[in-house]
Structures are given as C-alpha cells and as structure tokens.
Amino acid sequence: MSSDNNNDSQMCIPGMGENKPRPRVLGTSFFGYVPDAFSNDGPDFPSAKATVSSASPLVNLSGPSPLPVPIATETLPDDINPDSTKFEANSRGTTEEAFNESAQNRLIIKNGKVVNSDSVEDVDIYVEDGIIRQVGNNLIIPGGARVIDARGRYVFPGGVDTHTHFQLPFMGTCSIDDFYSGTKAAIAGGTTTIMDFVIPQKGQSLIEAYNEWRNWADENACCDYNFHVAVTWWSEQVKEEMAELVRNHGVNSFKIFMAYKDVFQLNDKEIYEVFEWCKELGAIAQVHAENGDIIKENCQKLLAAGITGPEGHALSRPEDVEAEAVNRACVLANQVDCPLYVVHVMSISAAKIIAEKRAQGNSVFGEPIAASLATNGTHYWDRCWRHAAAHVMGPPLRPNKETPDVLMDMLGRNDLQTTGTDHCTFSSAQKALGKDDFTKIPNGVNGVEERLMLLWDRGVVTEKLTPSRFVAVTSTNAAKIFNLYPKKGVISVGSDADIVIWNPNKSKVISAQTHHSKCDFNIFEGMECHGAPEYVILGGRVVVDEEEMKVVQGYGQFVPTDPFPAYVYDTIKVREEDRKPKGVNRDGTSSGLGDVLPPQLKATVPANNGEASVPAITPEPKEQVSPTPQSPVPNGADYSTPTRSYHASHFTRAPTVSGGRNMQDTTFSLSSDYPSADDCDEDNKTSIAVKAPPGGRSSGPFW
Ligand SMILES: NC(=O)NCCC(=O)O
Ligand SMILES: [Zn+2]
Numbered sequence: 001m002s003s004d005n006n007n008d009s010q011m012c013i014p015g016m017g018e019n020k021p022r023p024r025v026l027g028t029s030f031f032g033y034v035p036d037a038f039s040n041d042g043p044d045f046p047s048a049k050a051t052v053s054s055a056s057p058l059v060n061l062s063g064p065s066p067l068p069v070p071i072a073t074e075t076l077p078d079d080i081n082p083d084s085t086k087f088e089a090n091s092r093g094t095t096e097e098a099f100n101e102s103a104q105n106r107l108i109i110k111n112g113k114v115v116n117s118d119s120v121e122d123v124d125i126y127v128e129d130g131i132i133r134q135v136g137n138n139l140i141i142p143g144g145a146r147v148i149d150a151r152g153r154y155v156f157p158g159g160v161d162t163h164t165h166f167q168l169p170f171m172g173t174c175s176i177d178d179f180y181s182g183t184k185a186a187i188a189g190g191t192t193t194i195m196d197f198v199i200p201q202k203g204q205s206l207i208e209a210y211n212e213w214r215n216w217a218d219e220n221a222c223c224d225y226n227f228h229v230a231v232t233w234w235s236e237q238v239k240e241e242m243a244e245l246v247r248n249h250g251v252n253s254f255k256i257f258m259a260y261k262d263v264f265q266l267n268d269k270e271i272y273e274v275f276e277w278c279k280e281l282g283a284i285a286q287v288h289a290e291n292g293d294i295i296k297e298n299c300q301k302l303l304a305a306g307i308t309g310p311e312g313h314a315l316s317r318p319e320d321v322e323a324e325a326v327n328r329a330c331v332l333a334n335q336v337d338c339p340l341y342v343v344h345v346m347s348i349s350a351a352k353i354i355a356e357k358r359a360q361g362n363s364v365f366g367e368p369i370a371a372s373l374a375t376n377g378t379h380y381w382d383r384c385w386r387h388a389a390a391h392v393m394g395p396p397l398r399p400n401k402e403t404p405d406v407l408m409d410m411l412g413r414n415d416l417q418t419t420g421t422d423h424c425t426f427s428s429a430q431k432a433l434g435k436d437d438f439t440k441i442p443n444g445v446n447g448v449e450e451r452l453m454l455l456w457d458r459g460v461v462t463e464k465l466t467p468s469r470f471v472a473v474t475s476t477n478a479a480k481i482f483n484l485y486p487k488k489g490v491i492s493v494g495s496d497a498d499i500v501i502w503n504p505n506k507s508k509v510i511s512a513q514t515h516h517s518k519c520d521f522n523i524f525e526g527m528e529c530h531g532a533p534e535y536v537i538l539g540g541r542v543v544v545d546e547e548e549m550k551v552v553q554g555y556g557q558f559v560p561t562d563p564f565p566a567y568v569y570d571t572i573k574v575r576e577e578d579r580k581p582k583g584v585n586r587d588g589t590s591s592g593l594g595d596v597l598p599p600q601l602k603a604t605v606p607a608n609n610g611e612a613s614v615p616a617i618t619p620e621p622k623e624q625v626s627p628t629p630q631s632p633v634p635n636g637a638d639y640s641t642p643t644r645s646y647h648a649s650h651f652t653r654a655p656t657v658s659g660g661r662n663m664q665d666t667t668f669s670l671s672s673d674y675p676s677a678d679d680c681d682e683d684n685k686t687s688i689a690v691k692a693p694p695g696g697r698s699s700g701p702f703w
Contacts, residue, residue, distance in 0.1 A: 105129050105540060108141060112150025112501060114491055116157070117472035125155065127497040130540035135493055146542075148535060150501050156471045157489050158192025158223075158498030158538065159452050160478040162367055163343055163420030166196055167216055171442040172433055175424045176518045179220035182423060182448060184551050185516035187543050189449035190533040192223050192498035193488050193559065195420075195478075197255060199230040202263065206231075206241040210249060214558065221556030223538055224488075224498070228253040228286055232263075234270040239277055246281045250560020252483055254278055255286035255343065258325045259394060265292040272332050279338040279572075282563030284481060286341045289325035289350065290317060290395050299439050310388035312438035314380040314396045322395045323349035330357045330364055337576045339363040339568045341481065344422045346372045346395040348406045355415035363572055365481055366416040368407045370447030373419065374454040375523055376401050389431040390521040392441045393422065404458065411473050412464045418478045419455060421447030425519035445523050449515055452500070453508060453529035460504075461530050483565035501535035508532045516549075 107127040114121050114135070126134040126141045134141065166182035168175040177185065179196075186194050196217065200209035206229055217225050229245055231238060231254050245251040256274050257264040266274065271287075278285040298316035307315065326342055330353065333340035345351050345368045354366035377397035382388045391397055410416045424444030434441030447454075452474055459465035465473065479489025486495050508529050512522040536544035543551050 106142060106145035107497070107537065107540060107542070108139075108145050108147045109150050109155055109499065109501065110147060112153050112155035113467075114155045115467045115471050116490055116492070117468050117476035120467060125491060125499065127499075127537070127540045130497050132491060132493055132495050132497050132499075135491060148501065148542075150535075152503075152505070153534065154467060154502040154504060155491065156467070156500055156502065157475045157479075157491050157495075158500055158536065159186075159190050160193045160195070160475040160484065160488055161186060161191045161421050161423070161448055161451060162195050162418050162478045162482070163369065163422045164194045164196045164448055165199075165422065165424035165444065166194075168197070168199065168424055168444075170199075170424070170444070171440070173426065173430045173442055175442075175444055176427050176430065177423065177425045177446075177448075178518075179217045179225070179556075180222065180553050181516065181518045183220070183222040183225065183556055184549070185423075185449040187223050187536055187538065187551050188516045188533075188549060190452040190500040190502070190536055190544075191448060192500075192536065192538045193475075193484070194221075194223060194225050194448065195253075195482065196225060196227055197230055198227045199264070200232055202233045204232075206238060207244060207249075210245060210251070217556070218558065219554055222543070222551040222553060223556045224496075224559050225556055226482075226484075226559045226561055227251060228255050230255045230257065230264065231266070231274050232257065234266060234274065242277060242283070243281060246283060246563050250558065250562075252282070252561040252563045252565065253284040253286055253341070255288060257288045257292070258329065259288055259290035259292040259295060261292035261296045268328070268332065271329070272335065275333045275338040275340070276336040279336050282565075282569060284341050284565070284568060285333060285338050286343050287325075287329040288344070288394075289322060289329050289342055291321045291325045291328075294321050294324075303437065303439070308437055309385065310392050310438050310441060311380045313392045313394075313441065314377050314399065316438075317394065317396050319347040319349045319398060319400075322347050323353055326350045326353045327357075330354070330362055333364065334362050337363070337572055337579070339365075339572060341365045341367065343367050343420065344369050344372065344393075344395065345407065345416060346403075347398050348400065348403055350395075351407055351410050351416055355410060355413075358415070361575060363568060363575065365418065365477075366410075367418045367420050368411065368416055369419065370421045370451040370454050371397060371445050371523060373404050373407055373411075374450075374458055374527065376403055379523075385435065386428050386431070386521070389434065389441050390428070391445060391523055392431070392434075392438070392443055393424070393445045394443045405464075408459050408462070408464045411459065412469055417473065418481065419451060419473050420478075421451050423448035423517075425517055427518075427520050446515070446517050446519055446521075447523075449517060450510055450522075450524050450529075453510070453532055454524065454527070456502070456504075456531035457527075457529040480567035481565060483561045483563075483567075484559060485567070487559070497537055497540040499535075499537040500533050501537075502531060503534045504531045506530075506532045506534065 105128060107125075109125040109127070111122075111124070114123050114125065123136050124134075124139055125132060126139050126145070128142075128145075164182060164186075165175050167178040183194060186192075196213065198206070198210045198213040200206050210227065210229060213227055217227075229242070229251050231242070242254060254274065256266050256271055258271070259265060275285050295317050298321075299312070302312045302316055326345075329340060329342065334357075340363065342350070342354055342364065345354065345366045351366060351368070354364055357364050371393065375391070375397060377391070377399040378401065379391040380388050380396065380399070397403075407416065411419070422444070423446055425446045426442040426444055430442050455465070455470060455474055459473075460467060460470050476485065476489040479485035479487070486492055488496060488498060491499065510522055510524040510527045510529065512520060512525060515522055533544060534546060535542060538555070539557070541550075541552070541555070543549070543555075
C-alpha cells in the first residue's frame with residue numbers, strides 16, 4: 001500500500017554505514033550444502049533420517065494427499081512493517097532451527113504445470129530446507145510436509161530483476177524505496193532475486209561504496225540480492241578495487257555510464273580500458289548508453305528556449321542519442337572481446353543495433369525494462385506536471401507508441417535477452433526538485449512489482465512470448481549471464497526453492513493505492529493485467545501465501561556471483577581464438593588473398609577472389625518460439641515425447657535421478673562455425689518440450 005507521500009524523512013539515507021556486511025553462512029559454492037544434488041543415487045534428505053526412525057510415514061504423492069500443514073505465520077510484532085517481521089538471525093539457515101527441524105520446512109507443490117526456459121511439464125516439486133529436492137511424478141517423500149495444490153496454475157522459477165536502485169543517493173535526494181520496501185514490492189510481484197547497483201561517487205573507493213550498499217541490503221532485504229558495481233571514475237585504484245570485488249566480494253559485473261556528463265560519465269578511452277579490464281577479470285561489462293555530451297548541449301539549448309517542463313527531458317535525449325551510444329559501446333567492447341550488457345533498452349533503434357551486433361557475432365545482451373515494454377513517452381507531454389515528471393527517467397520512454405510492442409517482439413525472438421525494471425522511485429515531492437528545470441527532476445520510475453504481470457499480460461497473453469520464453473526473459477537468461485544459474489532461474493533438483501505459482505486466470509489492476517512501493521505514483525496506473533502470482537516461495541519459505549504477504553525483513557540473502565560465467569565466456573573464448581590476428585606469410589609464390597583472412601573479413605570477399613573458398617557468415621535466422629503446442633520441429637525430431645529425451649540430445653551428462661538436467665553439464669555446444677552470443681541457448685531452439693501442453697492462450701479456460 002502506498003504511504004508516506006511527500007514525506008521529507010524519505011529523502012534521507014537510512015542506516016548508512018552503521019553495520020558491517022553480514023557474512024554469508026552457506027558459503028560461496030552454489031551447491032556446497034547440497035552435496036548429492038547431482039548424484040544418480042538420489043538426494044539424501046535431511047528429513048529422511050528423522051523419517052526412518054520416527055512415526056512420520058513416507059508419502060506417495062500419486063496417492064491421496066496428506067492434509068496441508070500451514071507454514072508458520074510470523075508472530076513477532078513489527079510496528080513499522082505491519083505485514084512483515086524483522087528477521088533477527090544472521091542467516092536463514094542457522095538460527096531458524098525450529099523452522100528447519102519441523103515439517104514446516106518441507107513443501108510439496110502438486111498438480112502444477114512446471115515451466116522452465118526449455119520445458120513445460122506436469123510434475124510435482126518437493127522442497128526441503130530451502131532447496132528443490134525432487135521434481136517428477138509419483139515422488140516418494142517424507143510425510144508431514146505442507147502441500148500446495150497448483151492445479152490450473154503455472155509454476156516457474158522466481159523472477160530475477162537485473163536492475164534496481166533502492167535507496168540510491170541521486171540528483172540531490174535518495175530514491176524512496178529502500179531495500180525493505182523495494183524487495184517487498186519485488187516479492188509481491190513474483191521476483192525473488194534483485195540485482196541492485198552500487199554507484200560510488202566520483203573519487204570514492206569502490207569497496208567503501210560496496211560496503212555501504214551491503215549494509216543497507218543485508219539488514220533489510222526481504223528477497224535475495226546481489227550487486228553490479230558502477231565505475232564512475234577511472235584510475236589504478238579503481239582497477240585494483242574491481243579485481244578485489246571480483247576476487248573477494250562476489251561481484252562479476254561493472255556498469256559504466258556514457259551519460260551524466262561531469263558526474264558519472266566516462267570518455268571513450270576510459271570505457272575501452274574498463275572493458276579491457278572487465279574481460280581480463282572475467283566480468284560482464286554493462287553500459288548506460290546515451291551520449292552525455294549531446295544531452296548536455298541539448299539541455300542548455302532547450303532551457304535557453306524557455307522549455308523547462310518534463311517534455312524537455314525527452315526532447316534533450318532523442319532516440320538516436322541512445323542508439324549512437326549503444327553502437328559505440330558495442331564497437332568498443334568488440335575490440336577487446338568483452339561481453340557487453342546494455343541496461344534499460346528504451347528504443348527500437350537501440351534494440352535493433354543490439355540485434356544486428358548479435359547477428360554479427362558480438363557478445364552483447366539487451367535488457368528492456370518493464371517501463372519500455374508497457375508504456376511510452378507521450379506522457380511527457382501530459383498537461384499535469386506531476387504526471388509528466390513521474391515518467392522522467394533516462395534514457396526516456398519513447399513517444400513512438402509502437403515501441404513497447406516491438407521490444408516485446410524482439411524479446412520473443414531473442415534479439416533481446418532479459419528484463420529488468422530500473423526501479424528507482426521518487427515521490428512527487430522529490431520530483432518537484434525539478435519544477436522549474438527539467439534537468440533537476442530526479443530520474444527514475446517504478447516496475448519491480450509489476451514486471452512479471454506486465455510481461456505475462458503484454459507478452460504471453462498476446463502470444464509474443466511462450467510461457468517458456470517468459471521464464472527465460474524473467475529469470476533464466478539473467479541467471480545464466482550473471483552466473484547465478486542453476487542456483488537461480490530454473491526449477492530443478494539442487495536449485496534454490498525460489499518458486500512462483502501463477503494463476504493465469506486472475507486479473508489485477510495496477511494502482512499506487514495498492515502497490516507495495518512507498519512511491520505515491522505508479523506509471524502503470526489503471527493497467528489491467530491478466531495473470532498474477534498466487535504464491536511466492538523464497539528459499540523454501542512461502543512469502544506470498546494465496547496473495548497474503550508474509551515477507552521477512554532481512555531474510556533475503558546476498559548471492560555472490562563468480563567471474564567467467566560459462567554461458568558468456570565459453571563463446572568469448574571461441575570467438576577470441578577465431579579472431580586472433582595472424583600475419584601473412586609472403587613467400588612470393590602466391591598472388592591473390594591468402595588463407596589467413598580473419599573471419600570478419602571473409603564474409604565480404606567474393607568466393608573466387610582468393611585461393612580459399614570462403615563461406616559467407618550468415619547467422620541463422622532467429623525464429624519465434626511458437627506457443628503452439630507440439631509444433632513441428634525442422635529436423636523432424638519429435639520433441640513432444642518425454643521432455644528429457646530432448647535433454648538427452650542436447651546435454652552430455654546423464655540426467656539426475658528424477659530426470660532433471662545434470663547441472664554440471666555445459667550448455668555450450670559448438671553447433672556453428674561462428675556462434676553468436678548465445679547459440680548455446682536452448683531458448684533459441686525452434687521448439688520447446690511440451691508435455692500435456694496448456695494450449696493456446698494462457699488466460700481463459702485452462703486445461
Ligand atoms: N535510469 C534512471 O532514470 N534512473 C536511475 C539511474 C540510472 O540508471 O541512470
Ligand atoms: Zn539504472
């Protein structure tokens with residue numbers, strides 16, 4: 001529920017520097033605490049020991065269900081946050097012994113349609129101690145677990161929001177949603193992991209800034225989280241601190257700004273060097289792509305011409321100013337074979353450049369956000385200043401009303417890969433800092449709560465996205481790119497039990513009156529979404545229970561990310577090898593071109609112009625994954641029969657005992673001479689495995 005409207009106290013920076021970072025008790029290894037998750041012998045459930053010697057019977061899920069055991073509702077009073085409790089413990093694993101030793105840490109989700117990025121299956125899920133222990137049918141599980149009947153519902157991995165700014169000190173104020181309200185809103189919408197940005201001031205130590213952000217998040221986050229770190233200045237110290245963050249602080253991504261001149265913006269030489277260093281460290285380089293020099297000039301001209309309102313913001317940052325920067329960032333990153341992730345893709349022109357560069361083999365990923373996928377920039381011309389200012393963000397929303405649809409189509413085709421929100425909210429009072437000058441309006445909009453509902457309504461219901469593609473772009477791809485996979489982004493044995501049970505037949509109307517953000521405005525106000533979360537499970541705990549919020553302040557865990565994500569860097573290695581410069585051996589005996597042309601030149605050479613016959617490099621056209629059940633597969637393979645047979649052909653290791661994908665398997669395959677950034681991505685396949693498919697639209701009558 002929206003509250004605290006226009007409250008000055010919201011502009012402070014709560015808890016700044018008071019606490020030390022909280023150690024992660026479970027260790028940095030994804031699966032250190034699930035030693036047998038991948039063994040064919042089957043998982044050794046902690047509860048099994050108790051089960052054998054106790055009266056608790058084994059339950060066969062194909063038989064009658066045991067009575068549901070309601071999960072503990074938090075009982076600690078919390079005056080400040082009435083619908084949550086404060087988590088007093090250091091970790092959710094160690095101090096909640098009572099929870100862990102009781103049946104309440106066991107959960108069975110039955111009868112749902114389980115959607116992963118590469119499959120849709122009618123299977124049950126058994127969760128114990130925060131981890132998915134079994135996936136399949138006729139599971140043999142310990143008794144006394146809570147049962148959730150998911151009949152008629154989809155069940156998919158918790159959302160991963162790649163882009164938030166909670167309590168960001170910015171433009172003379174601080175974004176109003178802190179790590180408590182922001183993550184609560186995330187959970188309400190089905191997102192269980194957020195990735196926020198540490199943004200040091202120019203000249204500030206990156207480690208010091210990182211520790212500040214960790215303090216804010218560690219005490220308050222209701223959902224899991226980690227950090228990208230912005231490189232806002234450049235020096236030897238910054239280089240060393242980037243290495244330190246990668247080595248010892250679980251950071252594997254760094255963002256540079258091409259905008260915010262004189263504040264955060266780096267020049268091209270610096271950007272080149274940051275990219276080169278990211279590559280060396282095995283990190284992902286991220287870019288806020290807008291030409292800050294042009295924006296500065298435009299702003300001065302507009303203000304001089306008397307345009308001071310929010311429309312000036314849009315006019316100062318036209319689409320080609322974004323597209324130019326995206327292109328430049330791609331060129332720079334490509335010189336040093338650095339993987340590039342373009343945050344908040346706001347325009348068709350920018351998205352097209354990403355698609356073109358990917359088709360040329362660049363390692364580049366594009367992240368449209370909830371705002372660019374569901375609304376447009378005509379709002380900047382609204383007669384109400386408050387309304388127009390509420391939409392101010394950079395890059396701006398585009399006045400072209402086609403933009404959201406085109407970006408959604410491009411997500412469906414894998415021209416774009418992930419979705420975030422750039423959730424960075426400012427109250428109307430905060431936005432009013434720029435009432436006489438649009439350049440002073442704090443930039444930022446909401447979206448962390450609405451992202452999944454908007455993606456489902458505008459993507460799946462319209463058949464631009466299949467349910468599997470929805471999962472890919474709301475969690476799996478992000479998890480793969482940032483090396484969180486398979487801990488996050490998949491429902492499989494050994495993964496964190498971050499699960500959403502989604503009712504495709506439920507409708508919700510978005511409103512600032514009912515949202516969980518502290519902001520007094522919602523840019524999606526009045527939009528009706530078909531499909532909404534009914535249950536959200538985080539680390540095995542039911543935090544949205546039939547729509548009732550049961551979040552716990554501080555329950556969220558920091559999730560460290562390792563460098564060199566295989567999903568990204570396997571391709572980079574191949575590409576780098578392919579493009580290694582080689583000199584020409586001029587022995588005087590040959591005329592014409594040698595056989596050492598680099599691949600990027602070969603494509604432009606007529607076949608008979610040299611000694612070697614040179615195939616043109618034509619990337620495979622990307623097909624939309626059709627939502628039509630059991631669609632024909634080009635090579636004639638029948639992927640409609642048992643899902644795991646598809647896996648068997650695609651993966652090299654044996655499946656797990658329940659038939660799940662072996663998480664140690666690589667997703668990388670040398671399927672083409674010249675792979676694009678994620679040819680290894682099963683989401684690119686022209687078909688997905690569908691078992692007892694829902695058919696047609698996701699709303700309306702269900703199977
Ligand atoms: N995007 C925006 O307008 N605000 C958040 C800061 C940033 O990402 O530029
Ligand atoms: Zn941002």
